[in-house]
Amino acid sequence: MLRCDTPPSRENESEVECNLCSLDPICALLDYGSEKVELAKGVLFRRQRVARGETLFRSGDPFHSLFAVKSGSFIMLHKKEQHPDQVAGFQFAGDLIGADGMAGEHYPCTVRALEPSSVCELRMARLQQPGRSLEAFQRGIISILGQEIAFCHGLHASLVRQNGEQRLAAFFLSLSSRHRARGMPGSEFRLTMTRSDIASYLGLSRETVTRGLSRLQKEGTVTVSGKRVRLERFDLLEGLAGNTSCA
Structure with a gap:
């Protein structure tokens, strides 16, 4: 279970600054960018601790949140029938986790902490608030997904040659x-x-x-x-x- 509002562990690398985090532009669009702002209850949870070996979500779980790595690191695993899980990537401080679960409404990978870590969690189901437009937010997500697609294409090309x-x-x-x-x-x-x-x-x-x-x-x-x-x-x-x- 994730635990909130705790300082980073001394065992891992330093926390990433909010302005260098992948989630920060989205937080700003939603008016949650500043630590001093009163956050909407049940929407954004900052600095949740994740123990080493703890799972953020598993492959096939219903999509519910985006996570930004505040400190530490994570491994992404693709489930393979009758074979060892395939490592799909590593996520470090400042990286966004979970965006690939938006399209199919389920997370395609299992994500697990490699060390004592912390994340900020944006609970998507709670964003539908009266009077709040999500158009800018959706454009931000599309931009992030576009960057991930470009990266995956580059990775595939590099592994081939x-x-x-x-x-x-x-x-x-x-x-x-x-x-x-x-x-x-x-x-x-x-x-x-x-x-x-x-x-x-x-x-x-x-x-x-x-x-x-x-x-x-x-x-x-x-x-x-x-x-x-x-x-x-x-x-x-x-x-x-x-x-x-x-x-």
Whole structure:
């Protein structure tokens, strides 16, 4: 069960600022953008704690809310019959979760916290208030979905034409770009997912990911210490990835 209005855990990365969050433009459209504004009861819930391993929602659950990651990280999983779940993506501070459930009115993925995290929840069913127009809000959602579609197309193209080491390079560059966009360091970060998670996401074997990391480290391109990764040579990573990101 999600718990509200608590500070971020010291175990994970810093909270993202509201103005750098994917949900902020929508909050502003709904007049809920400022922390000081009296929020409409039952609509927007800020800083709800999510324990490590806790599920936000499961594949097939009825769509009810959008979530913005305030701190921490999440993994998205596609259910596959008689096969291990396929990793569909990772969501970090500032990212929006759940928008893909709007079209079919059910969430297509299971989303689970990789570490102690927090989210802001926008409960969609409570938005139908007298006198409030949702046209601008709908345009904002369409824009967000358009960005996600463009990203998925780019990811598919990169996976088709890249080998394992190239996919890893593109993955690290994308993580770096996403961290910088949220006002966080882009050259060093913690991998909260497992090597197997990365392998599933990139369409590789765990052994290929491990070998690729070893080669990148041996070449001085990255430094890996446990779960922490430092990007040492952006030029080499960009050369490998062909300037294509995939996270």
